[in-house]
Amino acid sequence: MEKAMHQTHGVGYAEYSRNLEKRLSVEKEREDSYIKSQEVIQDIERLVHR
Template sequence: MEKAMHQSHGVGYAEYGRKLSKMLNVEKRRESSYKKSLNVVKDIERQVHR
């Protein structure tokens, strides 16, 4: 989990847990990524149902 966290967000899990600013940045990026993926799914569904 530590390695994945570091590769994905550039922050180790221990640092993520200690620093609120790091945690907020990671969570903002996760939310942004989630919203982008939802938009991709919507676009694909629209194309399929034409």
């Protein structure tokens, strides 16, 4: 998990745990990514159900 978090967000879990600004930044990135993925899913569903 440590390696994946560092590769994805550029921060290790230990730093994520103790640094509120880093944690907020990572969570904002995750939220943005989730929203984009939901938009892609909606676009694909629209194409499938034409």
